[in-house]
Amino acid sequence: MKQSEEVIIVGSGPAGLTAALYSARANLSPLLIEGVPAGGQLMLTTMVENWPGYRDGIMGPELIDTLRAQAERFGSRIVNGQVQRFDLSETPYIVETSDARYETRALIISTGASARLLGLPSEQVLMGHGVSTCATCDGYFFKEKRIAVVGGGDSAMEEALFLTKFASQVTVVHRRDILRASKIMQDKALAHPRITFEWNSIVEDIRDPDKGVVTGIVVRDTKTKVSKELSVDGVFVAIGHTPNTELLTGQLDLDSHGYIQTNTGARTSQSGVFACGDVQDPVYRQAVTAAGSGCMAAIDAERYLEGLPQAAAGKGSEIRSAG
Amino acid sequence: MASDKVQTFTKDNFETSVIQAGTPVLVDFWADWCGPCKQLGPTVDSLATDYDGRVTVGKLNVDENPEVAGRFSIRGIPTLLLFKDGEVVDTVVGVAEGAKLKQMLDKHL
Known part of the structure; x- marks a missing residue:
């Protein structure tokens, strides 16, 4: 199975869902591969008391459900699946799950981080x-x-x-x-x-x-x-987290702990590949910073696509002005 | 449940439906307050359909059947146990994707 996409987003925590929301509102009809388990670390929390706008807090899973519905409302397509392989050596980039193979012009990686274990x-x-x-x-x-x-x-x-x-x-x-x-x-x-x-x-x-x-x-x-x-x-x-970048080793610049290195916004070492959320953040690692970086990745991806030859002309500019 | 192939196991039918079963049995230990269990649910449902006749697939609610969960030292859900001839032959803890679970089942068939 082969499908060609404008933007693929991998990961469905606050970073990925916010990237999907912004890309969808830019008329890019993003495809989001949610990963297993879906929803990221907020799915494992109870009350989130530091997400701005919820004075009395909101339950982590409910926040994810809401972000997801909001991303879908503007045309994000969310599919179940776990990526098994990335090929970032040339464009279009290739993303393979257990049962599908996708090609995409731009890629946003928001695969997050998993709990670190003691190693015993x-x-x-x-x-x-x-x-x-x-x-x-x-x-x-x-x-x-x-x-x-x-x-x-x-x-x-x-x-x-x-x-x-x-x-x-x-x-x-x-x-x-x-x-x-x-x-x-x-x-x-x-x-x-x-x-x-x-x-x-x-x-x-x-x-x-x-x-x-x-x-x-x-x-x-x-x-x-x-x-x-x-x-x-x-x-x-609960001794911290390890970024989920095993599939990206050798394809993107990672820091010594495995975090994707980003610069000038959400750009990675490969043009057209963007990263947001905990997978590129060894410092803040908050739901709100993840969401903020998801927005940055979506805007950077949109501008990247606009600058490409044969970019889908004019997509998104009218929509964006409404936001 | 989405699939009518998925059985419901309880403390009352566990012995006959799981331990003494002639085919391998995959048991999904779950509870309705468990978010990750809900994520795994559809995957387990599809395994029931895909392995119909070869593996019996069913769910056991740990809230309603704590003695069964206790018997197998279940202290985290979702947990999948695969039984063959009354013995646990494989365990998967946490949400896993369908492809990985199929590999696990195929190994024992």
Whole structure:
């Protein structure tokens, strides 16, 4: 199957959906390949309190549903699928999913970032059996249980606070003696009666793969070098994210952590290929900055297409003035 | 459910419909509060149609059947377990795409 497109957007978080909204309003009839799982990290959150315009907050999945409907309203075509291969060596660029192959003149990459794991063999075996990266998905299984949350950033504090709804005790294991989380999240977590902290500690192992279920973790104090076992029923890993750029290695300039390098807006090292959202943002990583960069990518892509020979003439200018 | 090929498993029929079944059985552990489960739903539905007669496909609501989820140490959903001759032969945790699940099933057929 071969289809030729003006703009393909890959990824369906706030960056991709905003890029779709703007491209659709520019009459480019964008095709958005949503990825698996769809919707990005907001799908795994509960109340989002820092999305401007919602004074009392909005649920993450609801925000994504709304953005999606808004993008579709102006003619974005959203398809289910996971990209398996990009070929950016020449135009038109090629994007392949498991069951379709597309060609496109412009490409917007908003594949986001996935939860980073500890990298322990026991973690792999026990994933879904006590190891989790999503408190809102899996917290339910830990009613009156003891839980460890690994990490010291906003996500870790959010997970810890959310899990207190279910757990009898939440222990935050953090490798430093100071949290990286925002002040408001730190204050909430530090003040919570059922959250305790293991400072300067790293997780060495998760028990017990032989039983097929989490029974505890081994943590090592980085200062005293002493290891001890904590008895817990669940481990929630919130130690940051890794950009989803495996398929782009060698095709686009990436930084040393794998983030796509952008310059002068959303442009990447390949002309006609744009990036937005967490896949190119090691610094801010907010829903609103992702959406903002999605808008930039769409405008940059539109201008790029306008400058190409045989560009679909005049598309979009009338529509844009309405926005 | 979108497909009438998809069965509903409960604690009452689990033994006969899954453990003692003659064909491999794919069980989708889910709950209605679970967003990722909803995303996986249509994929599981289409597997039921594609593998009709070769793999029995069904869903088990963990809210209504916590004892079954507990028996298999399910502590995260969606989780898919593939049973063959009463034993778990494969596990997929989280949302996965259809092509990957088909590969997994084909490996066991």
